[in-house]
Every structure is written in C-alpha cells, then in structure tokens.
Amino acid sequence: MYTISQQHRHLGGGLPTGAGLARRAPTDGVVLSRQAWAPFLPWALLVVLVSVDVALPAWVVIAPALAAVPALAAAVGRRASYPVELGVVTAAASFIDASHNDGIFVVGHLATLDAIALTTIIGCATVWARARQERELAQVRVTAEVAQQVLLRPPPQRLGPARIAVDYSAAAACARIGGDLYDVALTRWGVRALIGDVRGKGLPAVSTASVVLGAFREAAYDERCPSALVRRIAFSLDRSLPPDTEEFVTLAVLCLPSSPNDGSADLQVVNCGHPAPLLLRAGQAPEALDPPEPVPPLGVLSPEDVRPPVLHHPVRRGDAVLLYTDGITEARDAARRFYGLRQRLAALQTGAPDQLLARLHADVRAHTGGSLDDDAAALLLRYEP
Template identity: 50%
Template sequence: MSATGWIRERLAGPVPGAVPGAVTGTWPKTALALPFIGMLLVVSLDYFSNSSVTVEPAITAVPALAAVVSRRTWYPLVIGLFTELAAFVMALYNDVLGQSVHTATVFAIALVAGIGWVSATLRLRQEKALADAQVVAEIARRVLLRPVPDRVGSVRAAVHYAAAAAHARIGGDLYEVVNTRHGVRAVVGDVRGKGLNAVETAAAVLGAFREAAHQEPELAKVAGWLAVSLDRALHENDHPGVEEEFVTLVLIGVGPDDVAEIVNCGHPAPLLLRADEPVRALESAESVPPLGVLDPADVRPPVHRVRVHPGDRVLLFTDGVIEARDHRGVFYPLAERLPQVASGGPVEILDRIHDDVVRHVGRTLGDDAAMLLLQYEPTAHHLPHQPDHQAAAPA
C-alpha cells in the first residue's frame, strides 16, 4: 500500500489500539442522528408549548451540530435543507410565515449551514495534514529509533518510548541495543531540549554509537567516540546556543564472562533487579558530566563493573520517568515502585511501569520518557567457557 493510501485508511477509521477520536476527532456513526434528534426536540417544544412566542430561532443550531458530528462536508448542507423545511412547518403552524422572526431564522439557517460546510472542509484538511505528519514521524522514528528485538545475544530486551510532543512519536530521548563481537551493548540517553535540534543531535549520537559499539573493544572509548561525534555534529549543524547543548547517556555492555560494564555520563544510574534482593542503583564512584560539557579529548569516564546472574534485569531510563510529578509536586519513586510492577516479561514490565507513572501523574507525561530493560538469559552458546579441571592421568 502506498503512503497516500495508508493516510486515507487512517482518515477513514480509528487507528488500531488508539483512543477513538484522539487523532482525527471522529464520532461514532450513531452521532449522525444527533441533528435530527435536536430538530425533533425543537419542533416538539414549539408544538407543545402554550406560549405565544415561537421557539423557531432555536432550530438554527441544528446545522452547526451537523458540522461537529460529521466528517462529510455535504452533511451540514443536507441538514440545513431539512432544517429549513422544519422552520417553514413551524412558521405555518404558528402563523408567523410573513413575520421578521421567520425571515431571520431562514437566513440564519442558511448562514450556519454554509459556515458548517466551510468548517468541516477546513477540519478535514487539517486532519489530512496531521496524518501526513504522522507518517513522516513514524518513518523518522523507525529510522532513528529502530525496533528492539526480543532477543539480542545473551539478553532479552524491551523498550518503551513516549514523546512529550503530541502525535510526534519522537523527541530528544534515544536508545539502541546491538550485538557485537565484544558482547551486547546498549545506550540510553537524553538530549537537552526538544524539537528538531534535539532530534538531529540524537541522530548524530545514535549513528556514532552504532559504529563505535562494534569497533571499540573498551566501553569507555565508545563514550569518547560519541563525544567527538557530538561535538562535530553540533558545530556542523550550527545549532543556536551550541555552547549549552549536551547529552546525558549511560552505556552498558554485557560480555561473555557474566560481567556487565557500565559507563555513565551525567545520566540517572541504571537499576538492577535481582531475585530476593532489593533494587540497587548501579552508580559509579566518580561522577562524570554529560557529553558536550567537556572537551572530547577530556572524556575519560570510569567503567563500573558488576557480575550478573541469569535472570538479572537492568532497567535503563531517562529523567522523564523519575521527574514525573503528581498534583502535589512529588516525583515518581521508580526504585520503590519497581518491585511491585516487575512481574512478567520485559515488555509487560515496561508497560506496567508506564501505566503506573501515568497514574502517579494523573495526565499524559510532560517530558520525553524512554525505558530500556535488559534481562540476562544466556543460552548454551552464550555461557562463559568453563575450564576442565579433570586432568588426564599420566600414563
């Protein structure tokens, strides 16, 4: 199916899995009867009213209601014709056919029907433009933030991303997981700011990571590679306020020796979930500023190493999760809530965390929020080599 056909399909009906009417403002088909119901109510009120004053002018609201509930441009005009007919019937019944109140009602119905036709036309054009923008955003998201497979080397992986910009589907947060000859390597980062500049910066960092993760045997040198690429991208793209641009990120590598290496550059520390143990933050002894603050030649972050066991889960996230506040201004306590929602597979865990954050905030999140969960499940191919301690007996 072409992109245009896909757009038309999106406009023709609700998006699977989305809230009805959230994007295109569509109403259920039963709502098309509302103008007729409103017309019937006005006519009945005029018929059963004992007052000498006619309520005929109230019927002018019916074409406006038709423009609201319908996505067909001709529907307000058709309802306008039925409304004019009902107005003439009411005028004959009340014997006001030649009076100014009836004449004003007739002109008002025609005017409202015309305005409804114009508003419906403009709304459909805006919905089509929004659908086109969503196609572009979806393509950009799949190019920049590629889907993470369920199994990457020795780990199971899942990601959950929510952009702050409505319908944008992409923002300044970044993530990636790759399987290299040095083991599984992943990154989660947060670009300062929002908008197109943040997306361009995230693209530069991700492109550098996808290359450096395969080339550099040391994880700290991967961070140095990212710092160089970020500095070059910021100056080449001539970003406004380039001196204030920076990226916080955390790198993690899981090698074949059951050891996870973590490099943190000004980012929230990952959380380790291990059975029968409290949640532990994998923090380095030395704090390092975000990339873009120091000269790339001075970026030498320490490497924090921790031994992992089968079933261990490491959660990497951006500050959009832990800085989500409720109506009292209380931050979301991720480390405290994690044991209560950490059940099921990686995808289910991230879905539960996101739902719990939304319940805590009470509304949609105001900042980009990305979460990456790695669950260490090595297969026989990924298990570390066990030396044979049984030496052969001498002949």
C-alpha cells in the same frame, strides 16, 4: 514524561503493541463525531425544537434556535454535505414553525432562514477544514513513524545473551520521536546498550539524537572499551553541534559479556550525567549502578576531556538491568510528587521483560493520571547467556 498521545511500544521483533509508553493518540477532532450515535443528534435536536415550538403558545417564538441544528451537524459530521442536508431540512421545518405561529412577522421568518443558511455555510467550511487537517495530521504521523523506525530501531526480543524490551514515548504533540534515544548492538565483546536524553524537545532534539545514535552504531563495533566508545560519540557530537550552543546529551552505555567465565561475569557501565541504571535481581531490592565518579553530560566538556570511568559490577544469569530516562523519575502526580521508580520496581520486577515494562508503563500512567510532560524511554536487558 510519557505522552500522550502520542503513544507506541516496541517489543521483541519490532512489533508495535498497544501497551507501550508511546501509544497512539485519538485522532484530533470533536469527540462526538467518533460515536456511532453522534450523527443522529442533529435530527433529534430538530425534532425537539419543532415539537417544543408546536407545544408552546403562538406568541412564544423559538424559531431562531433552529440555526443550531446545522451547527451541530458540522460538529459531529464527517462529510461537508452533512450540514447542507440538515440545513435544507431545517429550513423546511422553519415553515412549520411559521405556519404554527400565524402571527409571526415575515421579516422574522426571513431572519431565521438567513441564520440557518449562514450556519450551514460556516458548518460546511468547518467540516472541510477539519477533514483537511486530519489528513495532514495522519501524514505527519506516518512520517514520524517512519523516522522512528530509522532512528529508534526496535531491537529483537533476543540479542546474544540478553532478552530485551523497550518502551518509548515522545512528549511533543502528535509526535513519535523526541529527545530520548536508545539502541542495542551485538558486538564481539558482547551486547552494548545505549540510552540517552537530549536537552530540549522537537526537531532540534531529534537531530541531535540522530548524531548520537549514528556515532554509537559505528563505534560500538570498533571500540573494546566503553569509555572509548563514549569518547567517540563526544567527538561526533562536537562536530555536529553549532558553535556556542547550549545543547548537551546525558547518556549511559551498558556492556553485557557474551558468556560468563567460570559461572561469573562483570557488566560494564559508563554514565555521563544520566540517571543510574538499576540492577534487578530476584529477591533483592533494585540496585543503582552509580558511576565511580560523576561525569557531566556530553557537550559540556571538550571532547578531548571526556574520559568517563567504567563501572564493573558482577552479573548473574537471570539478572536484569533497567536503563531509563528522567521522564519516568520526574513524572508527577496531582500533588506534584515524583514517581518513586526504585520503590515501585520492587513490586513490579517479576515476569518477562516486556511484561515488566508493560506494568511499569501502566503504573506511571496511573501515577500521573494519564498526562505525560516529558519524553520517556525505558530499556530492559535480562542476562540469559
């Protein structure tokens, strides 16, 4: 579900915050190198080894252990020259060891120097390679963030009659985007919100998600009926998928009216194989907005046969609707138990939309112990005409 690492939440106005489902992962590399005191570890090890050698009897030789000093420098260092500096100092310290153990064979001391030199060279190469990988990883993350801004545009905090918040997390390592998708549009018929889940992960899922989002952004302003909107998406998806593919997309489309008539209004929901949105109303348990009849995901049927029914449900000022993907409901704890979204929402549904999603995110993380196995998205719209 929500990953790791791979970590970023967009709330109103598109500003990234640190509490979202997709949060920034720590830069790959040795953890010690991120600590301020880590560069002093090789020096401490050198002092300990020399001190122990001086304190031990002359016939006890630990000089070969000095090769560990430049190796540790490579593990914690950020510069390729750091293992060299420690290697030179360690080689000089080995002469102290040789002078203390006056009975040591010259060949033994030469072997120690060779070990120190070899470890230093390998350490330099390791630090250089790690730095190069981190630069490439940083570039990939920047590219992914740009792609996310294009594909998954963060909605404004307020759009027409709705206040909006979004949480998103990609499961793929070092990624910001995956197979889950969402979008919101303000049309002459009200606010249209889309959430979906593409089968699979990685670049193929991102490509399919881009097709669905592009079709939605075009059809949302042309089609009055949400069922016709979904049918347009189905045709676009059918044209883009290769023949005999097994790709499919679950999605739900929510329509909120611009303004209530006589104090009441109906929201509309079209669902194609997606988890049912949840209606959150003060003082009541979350209510699932199940479709009138089950409809398979897009890509299963021919687009000519895609005619999903529209669910009409009364909505009042202050009601909120949560659209989400199965990355949330299928999140498991250490005992492999699923996350109980409806039960947990009963205690989490108060507060502003962004606060609610922040609490939901933290609760899911606590349930899973911090590990997320699938892409996950959550889109919350509160009706405040």
